[in-house]
Amino acid sequence: MTINMGSADRIVRAIVGVVLIALVFVGPQTPWGWIGIIPLATAAFGMCPAYSLLGIKTCKKK
Structure with missing residues (x-):
């Protein structure tokens, strides 16, 4: 996994992920906000499939 x-x-993916997850608790409160786990996880690992x-x-490049 490189x-x-x-x-x-x-950074952009982490912000988008947090905002989407926040929509589950505030705002329209729909379960679609849990899709924010995906950009948050890819930002944490630094690898996008x-x-x-x-x-x-x-x-x-290093």
């Missing part, structure tokens, strides 16, 4: 996401991509399939890397 890291294929840059820091800006990870869709990026791997498409050959995309947003991280800087």
